[in-house]
Amino acid sequence: MKSPSSINPLQAFLLSASLAALSTQVAAQRLIEEVIVISNKQADGISTQDLPASVVTFNEAALKQAFTVDLVDIGKMVSNAELNNVGTYASYPNFFIRGMGVNGSTRTNDPKVGVFMDGIYLGYNAGALASTFDVEAVEVLRGPQGTLLGRNVTGGAVLVKSKRPGDEFGFRIEADVGNYSATEVNASIEGPLSDRIFGKVAVIKMDRDGYFEDNNGGTVDTSIYPAGMPDTDTGDKVGMDLTIIRPMVRFELSDNFEATLIAEFLENNTGSANSQNVAHNCRPIPGVDNRDIVCGQGSQFLAQTTWGYTPPDDKYEINHDLIGYTDLETSSFVLDATWDLGHGIVTTIAGYREVEYNSSTDFDGTPFTIFHFNDNKEEQEQTSIEVRYSSTFSDRFNFVVGVNSFDQDYSIGERRNFFIALNSATYSETEHETFGIFGEANISLTDALDITVGGRWTKEEKSIDIGILGSCELDFSSCTNNTSNDKDWSDFSPKVAATYRFGDDAMAYASWTRGFASGVFNARAATLDAVGPTDPESVDSFELGIKTSFLDGRGFLSLAYFMADYEDLIMFVNNPCDDCGASLINFNAGEAEISGFEAEVQFQATDNFRLDASIGTVDPEFTSIKYFDANADGVVDDKDNQLARTWDFQKVAELSYSVAGMYDFELAGGASMLARVAYSWRDDYMTDLYNKPWLQQESFGLLDASLTYTSPSEKVRVSVYGKNLSDEEYFDYAADVGALDSARWGGAPRTYGVRVSYQY
Template identity: 70%
Template sequence: MKKKTDLKTTPTLIAASVIAMAAATTQAKELEEVIVISQKVAREQSTQDIPTSVMTFNEGMLKDAFSVDLVDVGKMVANAELNNVGTYASYPNFFIRGMGVNGSTRTNDPKVGIFVDGVYLGYNAGALASTFDLEAVEVLRGPQGTLLGRNVTGGAVLLKTKRPGDEFAAQVEVEAGNYNALTFNGSIEGPISDSVNGKLAIIKADRDGFFEDNNGGTVDTSINPAGMPETGTGDKVGMDLLILRPIVSWQATEDLNLTLIGEYQKNDAGSANSQNVAHNCVPIPGVDNRDIVCGEGSQFLAQTSFGYQPPEDKYDINHDLIGYTEVETKSLTLDANWNLDHGVVTTIAGWRDVEYNSSTDFDGTPFTIFHFNDNKETQDQTSLEVRYSSTFSDNFDFVVGVNYFDQEYTIGERRNFFVTLNAATFSETQHSTLGVFGEMNWSITDALTLTAGARWTKEDKEIDIGILGTCELDFSACDNVVSNQKDWDDISPKIAVSYHINEDTMLYASYTRGFASGVFNARATTLDGIGPTDPETVDSYEAGFKSTFWDGRARFNLAYYLAEYDDLILFVNNPDENSGASLINFNAGEAEISGWEAELSLQPTTGLRLDASVGTVDPEYTDIQFFDANQDGVVDPADNALAKTWDFQKTPELSYNIMGTYDFGLSSGGSIITRVAYSWRDDYMTDLYNKHWLQQEAFGLLDASLAYVNPEGNLRVAVFGKNLNDEEFFDYAADVGTLDSARWGGMPRTYGMRISYAF
């Protein structure tokens, strides 16, 4: 067994080593002010001035962290798990404060919303893309229903693209690393005319997969019903990413600016890396699976029935389907701002088109036990938001607006189940929402500010679905098409009070209500399973303290939160004799989640910067109404009593990160910059039934980099490493009905060199 890193001492060693480097330095400058991008008000606001828990990363912070995508950003935020689902490449599964969607059923709306340049992404495929040329990434923890809308009961992640300037500029980054990684990032910008500026950003990234697929293993071929087909070998999950992002900004008049942002993205990522889990445990619904002793029963597993033994190496897999993932997205965003004497009118119009095709070996064995082969998905969305924000007076500002969102998506899934069954399902979902919102800030005194707002939401969903097994394998027709429609409306209020003890210290308390619409089930195997569920609501309370001290060289923020969920929407895979496994959506009842979050930033000396954040999550089901665990039409109260004690999915009770950056000024000019970062996640359950063989053990990731910057500041040569302690972890795990258990995801030690030059 691999020896684990000494996780208790690692953070202390990191902090000590970074502080030691700065022993002889001079007095430091103040910490830079970080401006939020989520509040939609007419004036700029610092993260230190808003009554909510938020972390914003500007362009410099993203570059210093060698962030590639939002997964890297998540490592810098406590109480946030910004990971890929694992079963499908380039598809997020975000959790914040214990709230998220643990799975890949597309009709299950995410509970952490992703917004790009003010546009909500209704279909998250491709949303993990590059952080190159972003002005800022912001992570908001907790419900954000007033300004950002429905389905953000866990939180929100906002991305803002860097706008073109009025002077010629260009930058180039070239990066090479292990796993044959090669990345080229470049941008060029400048004036096109006296009133028009333009920009083009290009991202091209290639990398082999971390997992080597050998299409083999120890098997008893005499009882292998599928044979050992010659499908070749390969690696999973790789990257072949291209992003083109043209931007045109037109200063039409002194007061009117229009920016048009286009993006084309294509990513051939390869198939998912399902890794079969060797065990002989019996998953029992309604039983505390945390205490089951494996070996007392038997499952119809590849290793017990076919003599298969999964590889011991974390990054070796044996599949009989190489598979693929092909993602293509196109988008246009118009951001128009009309500056009036008394306020600003903002219009954000968005369009996005997605094609997502995939084929994946779900069981993780060299047998055709359970495959999702040749799936086809499309999505088309349009949105429009018009808002007016005004700093009405020195002590009063507000924003009011209306938002409309519409999307249509189709999902075609095929399942290969023990070779003989090759079934298909096809669904088409139409979904529209209308929201009217407003929020105001009233400075009652110089120290005391009242914030109040609300959002009214009207939502409509309609699904046409061909039940699994009734559709042609090419999705051309279905024998049994069922239609269902449901609409909901909701009012979500917010109220907050902030009190400035002095210019640099603020206390705040807030109440926010969040709303998530009911969901249909695109993987339903019965008519009753289509849904929809009832909506989910949450009442969230937060109290916090934000401070800047030590002559502006230190910040400390502390927050306590309590979220009470009603009609909590959960999802679970249950055994199904016709399809191997069927997804069930249900309203689980009530839950309560509470915890603490703290962030500390220090600039103790010139060149030295220390950052740390820590978060705790304490979730519990307070009044659970569970589904029929034994599928016999009877809900056993004993099952519900036991389920109240179960841990939440993908929710570590403790998470933290610590980062140290030291800028060594050279006597000849230029500098050497070192950075060390460590992030930690407590152990957590990955499934609803708390099966201990699918539990993720606690782990910590160590990253480091060393960079040279020339005297002019426009050339940087750096070497970097991620997960240098080579910790083994995974992103997702599940039982495939009663067939097999598998894990997905995880990233080994990676390292490389990056050279960047700005003209």
């Protein structure tokens, strides 16, 4: 949904480009710097410009200039990527890359975009990169990355590296105030503890009121519901009360051995998710025979028809009868050790993380009890270790080999308060073990031609003990309808790539890789048959790319075309359930083909002006439906194939792009100013498997801008900034509420603030 003040893409581009006119210099001395990627595990490292893959990397300077707060802000700058929160649960990310992701909040549905924090895969994404303060680099990899990174990254991966302690004493503090009573105070201090031991502590504190206000708004038709509008509690959602403490110690035990211990303690206490009821008259979907699947029992339970309720017109006004809460606590420990043997480097990364996530949320977004999640409780614990060897003994042949293991246990207690009277609960415990052996070798056949071959063998085991929804006590103390199931899978995922260099400034590459995602259980099963697991999902991905620098290093261009064939695609759908509101079903939908194009350009046009841009297209299509009754007629046949091929994938914008212009200039006395204007765009996309039009997100664009003063000593910075300055209206997620109604979540309004920082 576009606001009246929205800015079109051409205007945004011209606004960024117009900054160049402020400069009178023609010949630029600044060059586009090379950034070493953190996903490649070769000992010598490789820059973004030389990596034969579609990747976007942000260093610390880029994160500061864009005033990024979390991964959501980073996602706006990456085409063909949606790095948003799930919506239905606060503080819980849900990422899509190249059309692949999990459009829901069922924890047993493994993410298809892997998140790696300081080399550790996160089995539970809650709290993933809640702040970019004191982060050295963030990397977004598009496409399957299973060879080096491992499990369930059939869509892509996001890697984050914390800034390590330096050799000298230093500290940094920044304070931020903004609208919605936002305050942020961050600080870090680092320095030597002895000749070979260096320490650092970073502390992050963020507070903010919610963007959405509950004022008991909207109307109720008293001819339908004589009691009128219920008088419920009021307040704002979703606020923020975030504290992160990140201590780390780096040991240089010898000239050849270094180890860093990183800990992080996070606590975030917010309100529940900001669901807003969608006003509509439920309409059948063309080609879908069963109206109950689409509208829910003939739609007689809709808030509009049962109580005559009409939601508030204001995008940022809601009306809930349950205020709710979200309490998140995480603790993590990472040991990153490297040992240089002369002929190669041995790296060990070991990690432990625990998560406690408690929440209570008004799912339906109305002042009536249609569908609530009351007092849900989740706990997760994971351990992992990876040991690898990267060779350094040859300029023409290098390789990396390694082993890793990942174990996680998690429990989920979920309560549903459904349509006033019905209260039901489910409780499950899941164990998950993964072991992998991987390797990748790069061979320089000539000075211009390199061949890369690699592969990973993976063994996974999963088991679940579950009390079926409706069979458990509301305090999760016992269940009467229990079942247990377990399954194991093994897979070999190969990779082949060729790189050809055209001199020092350009290269072309072609790659083929296979990705693997293990089958999933269903922690929200309403019947024994729905527990699962599904079969695994696999993908064969082919990519062609060109990367080149131009104008003597002042510009860099990256182009990539990809085509991926998915088999046994894992998806889910919410079907109506008389006793529980919605019955979630996991299934292997069939086969799909996803193709598209990506381009990134960085151009230092003059000494003072720089332009960054990213554009991507995605074209996904079902090619064969095996187990998905698309038209809901009770039979899976060719009619389902024909219908599904006309549908858009969920949360996939066919066109996305971003453009940013930065202009800096000197002031008297050696101070400087930096102006930045950025615009990002997403085409319209569907949020529902059945492509329900009332759940569609219309095309939207977001305009950000900032102005930063830097003192002559470069120790003091003062900035004013704004995000979504045109106050564009959009949402992060939308869904049916128990097949009875519809709601949408999220979408930040215009925000602005002032930031002051001091660095020594």
